Amino acid sequence: MDSRNTSAPSGAPSAVAGGRRPLRANPRPRVRPPAPAAHPAGVTHDNSRHTTRFTVIGNHLAQHRELSLLAMGLALHIQSLPTGARVDIKTLADRFPEGATRIAAGLRELETHGYLRRVRERTPGGRIVTRTISCNQPAAARHRTSAAPARAAAPVRAPRPQASPAHQADTAPTAPRKKRRPLPAVPQPGYSSPDLLRAATDLLAGLRVHDPRFLLSACDTSHLAPGVAAWLERDVPPDAVCHALTADLPPEGPRRPAALLAYRLTAQLPPPPPFRAPAAPEPVRHPLQNCDHCDRAFRAPEAGRCGECRPTRPTVNPATDEEPSEMPHRADPGVLIRP
Numbered sequence: 001m002d003s004r005n006t007s008a009p010s011g012a013p014s015a016v017a018g019g020r021r022p023l024r025a026n027p028r029p030r031v032r033p034p035a036p037a038a039h040p041a042g043v044t045h046d047n048s049r050h051t052t053r054f055t056v057i058g059n060h061l062a063q064h065r066e067l068s069l070l071a072m073g074l075a076l077h078i079q080s081l082p083t084g085a086r087v088d089i090k091t092l093a094d095r096f097p098e099g100a101t102r103i104a105a106g107l108r109e110l111e112t113h114g115y116l117r118r119v120r121e122r123t124p125g126g127r128i129v130t131r132t133i134s135c136n137q138p139a140a141a142r143h144r145t146s147a148a149p150a151r152a153a154a155p156v157r158a159p160r161p162q163a164s165p166a167h168q169a170d171t172a173p174t175a176p177r178k179k180r181r182p183l184p185a186v187p188q189p190g191y192s193s194p195d196l197l198r199a200a201t202d203l204l205a206g207l208r209v210h211d212p213r214f215l216l217s218a219c220d221t222s223h224l225a226p227g228v229a230a231w232l233e234r235d236v237p238p239d240a241v242c243h244a245l246t247a248d249l250p251p252e253g254p255r256r257p258a259a260l261l262a263y264r265l266t267a268q269l270p271p272p273p274p275f276r277a278p279a280a281p282e283p284v285r286h287p288l289q290n291c292d293h294c295d296r297a298f299r300a301p302e303a304g305r306c307g308e309c310r311p312t313r314p315t316v317n318p319a320t321d322e323e324p325s326e327m328p329h330r331a332d333p334g335v336l337i338r339p
Contacts, residue, residue, distance in 0.1 A: 055080040058137060061115065070102060071109040078116070078134045087132050114138025183220065184262040186227030187269050193229075200228035203238050204261075210246050213253055220258035227265035235273045244268055 061075055078087050089107070093100040110116040117133040135141050189196060204221045207214035216224070231241045245261055254260045286299040293309035304310070
């Protein structure tokens with residue numbers, strides 16, 4: 001009995017028949033394993049997911065074709081700040097190394113492209129403040145503005161967002177301004193003369209003719225008048241005083257004209273004039289008179305007798321108690337002119 005398994009296939013043909021491999025029914029193409037990828041050119045991102053303290057910035061800002069890099073950085077910084085933070089030019093210039101001029105130019109770029117809006121409003125206290133509104137999607141804001149239905153009535157202002165305590169402190173009514181400091185002291189004249197003070201007051205009142213900025217109040221004029229009188233007392237002409245007070249002003253003009261005048265009256269006070277001895281009075285020349293007794297000419301204030309013809313008062317001799325005979329008085333106040 002044949003013990004072979006008739007269900008088994010007959011012997012497989014030789015692997016090599018005639019020196020050739022048999023063709024497969026479904027041949028597979030040979031695929032070479034991929035070569036290791038080379039490092040791509042350009043930037044490679046190593047990103048991690050943010051969970052806290054992050055700001056979402058759109059590519060329309062990060063890849064803007066017209067904004068400068070400084071403007072993009074300013075927009076990124078402003079959008080990352082909390083509501084109520086100060087974003088004026090001085091604050092940003094203190095925060096970043098760029099100067100105030102470059103920061104102001106960057107803010108104007110953002111305002112031109114809609115990423116920044118500045119609105120001036122009046123506070124309940126009467127102050128006018130500038131509010132800065134940062135917009136992260138200018139296109140969406142323009143779409144909302146254009147899609148809003150036009151109303152015949154006046155538009156209702158949207159409620160203001162709740163400001164932070166720092167912003168509330170900035171917009172709160174300020175405390176009353178401090179009282180202005182008193183004017184500096186001015187030199188005083190050696191003697192008080194109403195005419196001299198009147199001339200000094202007229203000089204101060206006329207300063208506004210030379211420069212309208214020197215329009216002084218009555219209180220400031222009364223304070224400065226003694227100082228001007230001290231200058232006039234030292235033989236300084238009024239024109240020289242006016243020139244010394246109003247010449248060589250600062251380019252921006254005097255912030256407080258009365259204080260500037262008080263300082264100049266004290267700092268530029270000229271020295272007293274040199275001493276001059278009083279001149280001797282000229283001798284008085286009386287008119288010529290004719291003597292009533294001898295008809296001689298002599299000088300005297302009034303007509304009468306000359307010195308030789310004028311009688312003297314008799315004197316009493318204490319030894320004899322007799323009056324001496326009349327003698328002519330030789331002390332003639334006038335000048336005897338003989339013919």
